[in-house]
Amino acid sequence: MSRRNVLRGTALGAGAVTLPALLTACGDGPGGNKNEVTVGSNASDAVPKEAFAQAFKAYEKESGKRVEVNTTEHNEFQQNITRYLQGSPDNVFMWFAGYRMQYFAEKGLLVEISDVWKGFRGFSKALKDQSTHDGEQYFVPYYYYPWAVFHRKSLFEKQGYEQAGNWDQFIALAKRMHKDGIPVAFCDKDGWPAMGTFDYIDLRLNGYDFHKSLMAGEEAWTDRKVKQVFDLWRELMPYYQKGALGRTWEEAGQGLQRRRTGMAVFGMPHPGSQFPENERDDIDFFPFPEIDPQFGRDAVEAPIDGFLIPKKSRNVEGAKDFMKWLGTAEAEDAYLKGDPNNVAVNEDADTSKYSPLQKKSAALVAEARQISQFLDRDTRPDFAQTVMIKALQDFIDNPKDVDGLCNRIERQKKDIFSASAS
């Protein structure tokens, strides 16, 4: 066999493989295949990935359409989102509620789905607000998970600890834990876990409205109110475990599981996914303690994940039909069967199979007067990513220089928020 023959053979072979694929791709024309919905997924971890697969299978069965999932690694998906939406995105993609969604709606990268929302039942007003930009809906919420102070039930019983209702009790509890050699868990190597604590102290001390406008860039970070947040936080610092900046949230979750630490301000999936299945019943939480009685414990930080349609979607009709289904209680049930670390947003969802922890979470959010997302979802992504991550890490590194810290944040905030206005 000569070299030329080999080459010709491979060329023909390659053509035989790729041609049909090309032809089918062309056959659907620019509209895409109407009987297929493609989903851009950021659910790259094993548990949610499998749970979503089950949920989509339920839709396929019901509608007779095909769901094609394109999964991208979680962080990579986030990194490339702007390019993704401007390139050739899937028909539907997974994303987050609140400012994160509004930002893209504002930029005209999303399809408005108010008509789909008209058929929805079982969503509270707070949820609708989180899905709305400029009076129009763009987002179908799917599940959420609250942030709170998580701990092991058995450890609290053994040590005689009691859940803290207000700040003084919280500090006293932290102090006792530290003395017992089981400090408060803390981590911020990933850059975001500490944001939860900042959010909660601000929400409890200054209220939801202030927090929201602070995130929107309307309040000065040099305000006395903000400095007080850092001052309160500093009271907690001595009782944290050491080395927070070198610890990932997974490691902190494992520390909690091994009883090396006493409690942690976390979102529900964080301890949830680090505890082996037979120990999950031992996870408990209490709401972040009250600081100012005026605001009580009204606000709950509960990031909502869900689905949106990109403007460049090639099958808007199919996507909307899919969204209609995603907004039903059954759709959420289908998912939560496979993932016990989140809670359904729909009030009609089946809660009978919930674990005690899920039930408690659902109650916590149901009683909440306000729902906040999370610092990086409540403000501009460029501000959260380039300013706040470093600022909070700097604070953890050196908690004393609050004035300098707030000045630095404020200067950068002005640069960023004014650049967009020009």
Add this chain to the structure above:
Amino acid sequence: MPQNTARRAGRRTTRRFTRRDIVVLGALLGIPVLLDVVIVWGPALASVGLSFTSWDGIGDIHWVGGDNYENLVQDYPAFWPAVRHNLLWIAFLGLVATPFGLLLAVLVDRGIRFSRFYQSVLYMPVVLSLAVVGFMAQLLLGTDQGVVNTIIGNEQDPVDWLGDSSVNLWMMMLAASWRHVGYVMILYLAGLKSVDPELKEAAAIDGANERQTFFRITFPTLRPVNVVVGVITVIEALRAFDIVYAVNKGRNGLELLSVLITDNIIGEASRIGFGSAIAVVLLSVSLGFVVVFLVQELRGARER
């Protein structure tokens, strides 16, 4: 005489180009030049242009003049540490890791026992990418579960090798050096093999001791290798992105200019103008070194 005419004839043919020569030359020179312009100079100049604008990657591009540079120097807390770390990285690789690689090369070259074994062991890390070195460093230096802390057994008061901003940069430079030393060693070994042994013998006859022989004879003859190693050291230092990114996304003590560029341009942040301004700074730093090398090289070529 025949030699002379041949040379003259040869000169005449090179001077006159046929049409075909021109086409071939044009293609051979033109394509690389075009690629160079499109792939290298185009983006570089575009970055310089973008650095005077504000753009979020979606909407319109606004001209903001020197605002980005002003913000960068005055308001961006990560900027000066990043510049400092970049220069420190170059200094560390250049003054510690590279000389150490040379020392190892000299030792191995002298044919000590098991020198093949040492050679392969030291060269091993070179095949790893810096990102992999970063992951290995995490396994070794993790606060709670790292090997080093487990061996020290300081569970109550762990050393935060990767999180403590006064320690982590040095740890990362050590980890990066682990790879760099092997690389430098292999280059110098090749160079040392090509040094004419007669030179050393002559020096020995003249009564030079080993140290003198090395610094007066061997090292100067290694000049071409030195230049290559110098260039590689600077490139490696400026490229030190993967390792810090793998460890903690280049934050909190591990800031480098390349990381800041990524942080601002890639991802949801999309401060493309601002990121470009940082890129221009990095470009200037690199150009500084490139110019120094070029001047050195040209001067050397003229002397030769």
